[in-house]
Amino acid sequence: xxxxxxxxxxxxxxxxxxxxxxxVILVVxxxxxxxxxTVWGGFSTRWYGELMRNEAxxxxxxxxxxxxxxxxxxxTILGTMAxxxxxxxxxxxxxxxxxxxxxxxxxMPEVITGLSLLLLFIGIGMDRGVMTIVLAHTTxxxxxxxxxxxxxxxxxxxxxxxxxxxxxxxxxxxxxxxTLPIIAPAVISGWLLAFTLSLDDLVIASFTAGPSATxxxxxxxxAVRLGVSPEINALxxxxxxxxTVGVISASLISKRSMLRQSAEERAADRT
Amino acid sequence: MGEKVFAPWTDPNETxxxxxxxxxxxxxxxxxxxxxxxxxxxxxxxALLGPSGCGKTTMMRMLAGFEAPSEGTxxxxxxxxxxxxxxxxxxxxxxxxxxxxxxxxxxxxxxFGLKRDGLPKEQIAARVEEMxxxxxxxxxxxxxxxxxxxxxxxxxxxxxxxxxxxxxxLLDEPLGALDAKLRQDTQFELMDIQEKTGTTFVIVTHDQExxxxxxxxxxxxxHGKIIQADTPARIYEMPGSVYVADFIGDVNIIEGRATPAGxxxxxxxxxxxxxxxxxxxxxxxxxxxxxLAIRPEKVRISTERPDDLPNVVRGKILDIAYLGNLSxxxxxLPNGQIIKSQTANTRRLSNRPFTWEDEVWLGWTDTAAVLLxx
Numbered sequence: 271x272x273x274x275x276x277x278x279x280x281x282x283x284x285x286x287x288x289x290x291x292x293x294v295i296l297v298v299x300x301x302x303x304x305x306x307x308t309v310w311g312g313f314s315t316r317w318y319g320e321l322m323r324n325e326a327x328x329x330x331x332x333x334x335x336x337x338x339x340x341x342x343x344x345x346t347i348l349g350t351m352a353x354x355x356x357x358x359x360x361x362x363x364x365x366x367x368x369x370x371x372x373x374x375x376x377x378m379p380e381v382i383t384g385l386s387l388l389l390l391f392i393g394i395g396m397d398r399g400v401m402t403i404v405l406a407h408t409t410x411x412x413x414x415x416x417x418x419x420x421x422x423x424x425x426x427x428x429x430x431x432x433x434x435x436x437x438x439x440x441x442x443x444x445x446x447x448x449t450l451p452i453i454a455p456a457v458i459s460g461w462l463l464a465f466t467l468s469l470d471d472l473v474i475a476s477f478t479a480g481p482s483a484t485x486x487x488x489x490x491x492x493a494v495r496l497g498v499s500p501e502i503n504a505l506x507x508x509x510x511x512x513x514t515v516g517v518i519s520a521s522l523i524s525k526r527s528m529l530r531q532s533a534e535e536r537a538a539d540r541t
Numbered sequence: 542m543g544e545k546v547f548a549p550w551t552d553p554n555e556t557x558x559x560x561x562x563x564x565x566x567x568x569x570x571x572x573x574x575x576x577x578x579x580x581x582x583x584x585x586x587x588a589l590l591g592p593s594g595c596g597k598t599t600m601m602r603m604l605a606g607f608e609a610p611s612e613g614t615x616x617x618x619x620x621x622x623x624x625x626x627x628x629x630x631x632x633x634x635x636x637x638x639x640x641x642x643x644x645x646x647x648x649x650x651x652x653f654g655l656k657r658d659g660l661p662k663e664q665i666a667a668r669v670e671e672m673x674x675x676x677x678x679x680x681x682x683x684x685x686x687x688x689x690x691x692x693x694x695x696x697x698x699x700x701x702x703x704x705x706x707x708x709x710x711l712l713d714e715p716l717g718a719l720d721a722k723l724r725q726d727t728q729f730e731l732m733d734i735q736e737k738t739g740t741t742f743v744i745v746t747h748d749q750e751x752x753x754x755x756x757x758x759x760x761x762x763x764h765g766k767i768i769q770a771d772t773p774a775r776i777y778e779m780p781g782s783v784y785v786a787d788f789i790g791d792v793n794i795i796e797g798r799a800t801p802a803g804x805x806x807x808x809x810x811x812x813x814x815x816x817x818x819x820x821x822x823x824x825x826x827x828x829x830x831x832x833l834a835i836r837p838e839k840v841r842i843s844t845e846r847p848d849d850l851p852n853v854v855r856g857k858i859l860d861i862a863y864l865g866n867l868s869x870x871x872x873x874l875p876n877g878q879i880i881k882s883q884t885a886n887t888r889r890l891s892n893r894p895f896t897w898e899d900e901v902w903l904g905w906t907d908t909a910a911v912l913l914x915x
Contacts, residue, residue, distance in 0.1 A: 433640035435627045437654030451644045
């Protein structure tokens with residue numbers, strides 16, 4: 271191991287402190303026994319217990335997960351289809367316009383996306399609730415999925431699809447049996463990305479949510495306006511925990527499968 | 542006569558398996574295939590040979606159904622194949638990159654096409670086993686493609702494309718990714734498998750040695766046209782043009798003026814040099830430009846003037862390429878022309894009678910050179 275120099279140590283400490291100090295404070299105070307957020311009153315898990323009894327938070331959490339699952343699934347289907355057409359269909363009339371329009375929502379301010387969707391839902395007389403949030407999240411997450419999947423499709427060996435056709439597949443079978451299983455990792459990471467985006471979106475959800483459905487970010491935001499309670503700290507700590515476990519296990523799995531594959535390739539070349 | 546020689550293209554009663562009729566293929570402004578008409582017969586091993594960009598791959602992709610001809614028709618067993626999509630054709634292809642499905646095992650890769658036909662399970666299993674045996678892959682059935690070496694992957698690709706017993710198998714540079722030694726072994730294996738299965742093979746390659754080894758007929762292509770299609774021996778011994786002579790193997794090309802003489806022509810190629818004589822049935826105008834194509838191994842090199850050869854020239858050894866079993870001598874004639882002569886090194890190198898800068902005689906018979914029109 272190389273020894274870090276004085277400068278490197280300082281830079282590293284400052285950088286990490288900047289990134290993680292706020293979260294460390296939040297996690298520490300979630301175990302605070304005192305009701306006052308800024309005064310340490312000893313270690314306790316009482317706020318976790320309180321949280322479990324808070325119906326409003328649990329309802330909001332359930333709505334959020336429902337919305338995230340539905341919208342990310344829809345966004346993955348639509349985004350994958352769009353990416354496939356953009357990469358595979360070659361040069362058709364209006365291709366440049368189409369690809370530009372797919373990616374435009376990436377840079378569109380969320381307020382505008384939210385407002386325009388709100389106007390649409392009012393215009394067609396749709397009651398605001400879970401369905402409207404799902405549609406809104408699908409709209410803005412779809413382009414992220416499309417970016418992730420199309421970058422995988424660009425490096426995809428076209429002759430694999432031709433081989434499938436050659437062996438008797440219809441174009442749809444070739445996609446289902448060959449293309450989809452091979453690009454599955456990209457599709458899954460697109461789904462995860464859409465899921466996270468939906469999970470922590472506040473702006474678009476607050477435009478399109480109705481009285482019947484509130485998502486967790488909206489709930490937290492409105493609760494904090496009445497004063498930060500230790501319950502919210504506890505809730506946030508749980509969310510940080512879930513995200514951390516998810517990210518670490520995903521990267522471990524992909525790293526291990528990569529190592530195994532390269533080891534097997536080396537073994538095959540020796541025989 | 543003993544065994545009948547395999548040459549269906551010489552038999553006018555034979556119906557060809559594939560017929561190209563005035564086929565043209567354009568990509569935008571670019572003409573990839575230029576009005577080609579030719580036939581391929583059943584059980585043939587037909588090689589399309591040419592430099593990259595000559596249209597050989599386009600020809601193959603039209604047979605597989607990935608490209609449609611811009612003009613003309615392609616018949617397979619007498620049927621126009623233009624309206625038939627690739628998945629309905631009795632044609633299978635072995636891809637240059639092998640295109641093995643990475644998420645499926647070797648067994649599943651080979652079974653892939655059979656499953657699409659909806660065959661019963663036992664029948665699929667029996668056919669896959671048969672293919673594994675044919676390509677000596679029994680031990681690797683459960684492996685994934687990335688767990689196999691290059692040579693094994695090549696055999697999997699072959700087994701997969703043969704599994705459906707196609708009328709026609711297309712091979713796109715099938716040995717390009719293998720190293721030289723493995724490639725030679727695999728060439729003979731391919732010929733063996735072709736003979737065993739009786740399938741018609743069409744192979745695309747830029748490697749002339751490979752085409753000569755495996756094919757029953759070789760079609761030399763250039764700029765979207767087949768320049769000459771014939772057996773390897775006739776392509777080599779009787780090239781129809783300077784391009785073919787030059788593309789296949791090593792050759793000396795001597796340009797000169799032809800004058801009819803005896804049973805052929807005298808070619809005057811340089812001031813102060815005697816004319817060279819070549820036998821030929823060709824009808825050339827007296828005084829027209831002609832080319833002599835002579836293979837280096839047909840040029841004899843000696844220190845003494847040979848008395849028994851009608852064509853003799855004198856020159857100085859410029860270079861010697863020693864290949865172990867063979868040596869190629871580059872000899873410069875007084876007019877600057879360089880003639881290559883190749884001999885087998887049947888004696889020890891130290892016994893060689895000539896070396897760099899030596900004056901030597903070159904000679905060849907009047908049938909050694911092929912006379913080509915300008």
